[in-house]
Structures are given as structure tokens and as C-alpha cells.
Amino acid sequence: MPVKGRLDLDRFAEALANVGPRRLRAVDMTGIGEAFLHKGWDRALKMIRDRFPDATLSMNTNAILLDVDKFKRMLEIGIDNLTISLNGTSRERYRAINQADHFDTLVATIHEIEAYYRSQSHHPMQVVVQVLDTVNSPEEIATFLEWIGIADDSAVTFSVHPYGNWGGVIFNYSCSDCYPCIHLYVPEVSYEGDVYACCVAHAVHDKEFLIGNLFKDRFDDMYKGAVFQGLHEANMNGTIHKKAHLCSTCNH
Ligand code: SF4
Numbered sequence: 076m077p078v079k080g081r082l083d084l085d086r087f088a089e090a091l092a093n094v095g096p097r098r099l100r101a102v103d104m105t106g107i108g109e110a111f112l113h114k115g116w117d118r119a120l121k122m123i124r125d126r127f128p129d130a131t132l133s134m135n136t137n138a139i140l141l142d143v144d145k146f147k148r149m150l151e152i153g154i155d156n157l158t159i160s161l162n163g164t165s166r167e168r169y170r171a172i173n174q175a176d177h178f179d180t181l182v183a184t185i186h187e188i189e190a191y192y193r194s195q196s197h198h199p200m201q202v203v204v205q206v207l208d209t210v211n212s213p214e215e216i217a218t219f220l221e222w223i224g225i226a227d228d229s230a231v232t233f234s235v236h237p238y239g240n241w242g243g244v245i246f247n248y249s250c251s252d253c254y255p256c257i258h259l260y261v262p263e264v265s266y267e268g269d270v271y272a273c274c275v276a277h278a279v280h281d282k283e284f285l286i287g288n289l290f291k292d293r294f295d296d297m298y299k300g301a302v303f304q305g306l307h308e309a310n311m312n313g314t315i316h317k318k319a320h321l322c323s324t325c326n327h
Pocket of ligand 1: 120256257258259273274275276319321322325
């Protein structure tokens with residue numbers, strides 16, 4: 076029986092037990108949602124690590140709740156990759172992207188983590204701080220990298236990620252030249268098994284993306300169905316922002 080709400084760890088353990096250990100090569104805790112919001116985040120990750128000792132275990136975080144203690148716990152669990160989504164290169168850019176004012180806190184956290192990690196002799200986890208191109212100019216990125224003062228040979232590295240839609244809020248305009256949008260082909264599944272054609276769609280508000288239900292429909296039929304094909308056609312001819320309200324305000 077699907078349930079709504081916070082992930083129950085007993086159910087999570089049951090779900091893990093249903094996945095053959097040799098079939099899973101990588102677990103990527105990324106996408107919409109923030110793992111540290113769950114009080115049992117570390118127990119969930121430990122369950123994954125114990126069940127899939129050879130899988131690559133990666134995690135993305137906005138780092139608002141990250142601190143050195145959590146970082147140490149991630150090292151104990153055996154996380155392979157950690158990406159910190161700083162995104163902005165200044166307080167103003169960060170605020171414009173995230174509609175929040177955590178830039179200074181995040182920079183302090185990154186410095187604390189980098190200092191701790193530098194003090195260790197072993198660096199099994201790859202740690203990357205990500206900023207976005209396009210919304211930060213090349214000059215702003217270069218200035219930021221110099222300003223933050225973390226050496227090139229540090230175990231904490233920086234990456235400039237191509238700007239794409241990940242559910243943030245940047246500009247409030249619609250852009251018919253933005254399409255086709257690749258996210259239309261990244262489906263999202265709700266607790267009830269409802270399948271939405273776009274990973275940015277909200278399960279309550281964005282029913283125009285609802286293409287079927289995994290408990291009732293075959294995925295192949297959903298893909299060939301009228302709803303998805305209509306969205307696909309509009310995406311291809313650059314009019315999806317007229318068909319789906321979310322696309323008209325989305326910062327793709
Ligand atoms: S809402 Fe529309 S524009 Fe935004 S990611 Fe989804 S398909 Fe793309």
C-alpha cells in the first residue's frame with residue numbers, strides 16, 4: 076500500500092531487500108528533495124551501503140543543513156561522491172537563484188569542511204562544490220574561485236555546471252526559444268504510482284503532466300498515449316509553455 080509523507084525506514088529496508096544486490100551499480104541521492112531534511116538520513120544511507128557494498132553512492136545537497144559532523148558521518152558510511160550545490164558565486168547571485176540568503180553560511184561550511192578534510196590523510200570521498208554557468212558570468216566565476224581561496228590541490232574541488240532547470244527560481248519570464256526541454260523525458264513517480272512526464276512537475280498542482288499510473292498502466296502505453304505525445308509535440312514545436320502552465324514560469 077503506497078503511503079504519503081516522510082519515508083518510513085522500515086518500508087525503505089523492505090524496498091531495498093527487493094532489489095538484487097548485483098543489479099544496482101550506483102545510487103544517486105539527487106534530484107528534487109534534500110536528504111538532510113530526513114532525521115534518519117544517515118541510517119537510510121547506511122542501509123544502502125550495507126545492501127550494496129560495491130555500488131557507487133553519490134549525494135547532492137544544498138548544504139544548508141550540512142556541517143562537519145554530518146560530513147564525518149558520510150565518511151564513516153562510505154559515501155563516494157558529495158556534490159554541494161552552491162550555484163551562486165556571490166550573495167546576490169545565490170539569493171537570485173534560490174530566493175534565500177544562505178550564501179555566507181554555506182561558504183563558512185565549505186571552509187570548515189575543507190579544513191577538516193585537508194587535515195585527514197585519506198580522501199575516499201570526492202567532494203565537489205558546484206556553481207552554475209550562464210547565471211554567473213565567466214568573470215564572476217573566476218572572481219569567486221579566487222575569492223574563496225581554496226587551493227587547486229585541495230580534496231574539495233569546484234565544478235562549473237551547465238545551467239539547467241533543477242527546480243530553482245531564477246528569472247520570472249516565459250521563453251518560447253527555450254524548448255525543446257530535456258526534462259520532459261525525465262519522469263517522476265508519486266507515492267501513489269502516478270507518473271508525471273516532467274521531473275519538475277508537482278504531484279498536486281501539475282496534472283497536465285500526468286500520463287498514467289504504474290499500478291494500472293504499462294510505461295510503453297503511457298509513452299505512446301495522447302497526453303505524453305501532445306506534450307512531446309508541443310515541446311518539439313516550441314509551444315509547450317502555452318500547453319502547460321508550469322512551463323510558462325519554469326526557468327528551463
Ligand atoms: S516544466 Fe516544462 S520547461 Fe520546466 S522542466 Fe518541465 S517540461 Fe521543461
